[in-house]
Amino acid sequence: MPPVPTRLRVRESFDRAAASYDDAAIVQRQVCELLLASFNPSTTPDWILDAGCGTGYGIGLLQGRWPAARILAVDFAPAMLAAARRSADLCVAADIEALPCRDASYSTWWSNLTVQWCDPEAVCGEAHRVLRRGGELALSTLGPATFAELREAFSSIDQHRHTLSFSEPEAIAAALRRSGFDDIRLHRQTVSQHYPDLASLLRAVKDIGANSVGDGARSGMLGRRAWQRVQAAYEKYRTSDGLPSRYDVILAYARK
Numbered sequence: 001m002p003p004v005p006t007r008l009r010v011r012e013s014f015d016r017a018a019a020s021y022d023d024a025a026i027v028q029r030q031v032c033e034l035l036l037a038s039f040n041p042s043t044t045p046d047w048i049l050d051a052g053c054g055t056g057y058g059i060g061l062l063q064g065r066w067p068a069a070r071i072l073a074v075d076f077a078p079a080m081l082a083a084a085r086r087s088a089d090l091c092v093a094a095d096i097e098a099l100p101c102r103d104a105s106y107s108t109w110w111s112n113l114t115v116q117w118c119d120p121e122a123v124c125g126e127a128h129r130v131l132r133r134g135g136e137l138a139l140s141t142l143g144p145a146t147f148a149e150l151r152e153a154f155s156s157i158d159q160h161r162h163t164l165s166f167s168e169p170e171a172i173a174a175a176l177r178r179s180g181f182d183d184i185r186l187h188r189q190t191v192s193q194h195y196p197d198l199a200s201l202l203r204a205v206k207d208i209g210a211n212s213v214g215d216g217a218r219s220g221m222l223g224r225r226a227w228q229r230v231q232a233a234y235e236k237y238r239t240s241d242g243l244p245s246r247y248d249v250i251l252a253y254a255r256k
């Protein structure tokens with residue numbers, strides 16, 4: 001499994017980003033919609049746990065599709081949870097690797113673009129524990145081709161880590177299988193977002209709170225020369241839409 005960045009730093013980055021998140025989270029909303037579009041549970045959800053709810057975009061979508069369902073919003077960043085409180089039925093500040101929830105209490109476990117920050121084995125184990133028999137899981141996460149252009153551009157100046165290390169789809173499927181899930185289905189698709197320049201691309205990542213990358217990150221600022229070299233290296237990917245940022249999206253569905 002790739003290393004997971006220090007929990008506290010991840011939580012602080014997301015907490016700081018709560019105010020800027022909604023304006024920057026274009027890809028996150030797009031992936032949330034993709035996750036819901038391919039989610040067809042065999043029974044109508046009545047209690048949904050949104051694991052890593054952020055400011056609550058997914059909660060609105062889930063309520064739109066299943067208006068009678070009740071939703072528990074879980075996030076470990078208090079400022080994110082404060083925003084989600086506007087739409088959720090219940091909110092809990094907690095780590096999704098150790099949910100303060102009773103066994104077998106939810107019909108549906110849902111998570112959009114959060115599992116890449118976690119240990120997939122721990123998250124899937126907890127999802128399985130809190131779901132009722134026959135309950136269904138829907139999650140989206142990111143695969144190893146995510147931010148490939150960014151890693152390539154930075155490799156021209158240093159060997160530091162500039163992105164998270166993302167799990168292969170097979171590792172997600174294996175974590176689900178080992179946790180006891182059945183009927184596991186995975187879809188993989190590339191989503192790209194374009195930016196006018198590299199500075200806006202990096203600002204968008206920071207505005208979402210996704211800028212903690214774990215051990216091996218560069219600690220100091222880049223010098224002017226190094227920054228120019230990274231920009232020049234990224235320019236070779238420019239299209240008529242701007243500089244692309246690639247997201248290798250994995251959608252996973254399973255049943256307990």
Ligand SMILES: C[S@@+](CC[C@H](N)C(=O)[O-])C[C@H]1O[C@@H](n2cnc3c(N)ncnc32)[C@H](O)[C@@H]1O
Nearest residue numbers: 014052053054075076077080095096112114117
């Ligand atoms: C990229 S945001 C996605 C938010 C939301 N699901 C959406 O679609 O907009 C990831 C969220 O997961 C939360 N998060 C990350 N790791 C977590 C963990 N181990 N336990 C609880 N929340 C976590 C972060 O605080 C952040 O709000």
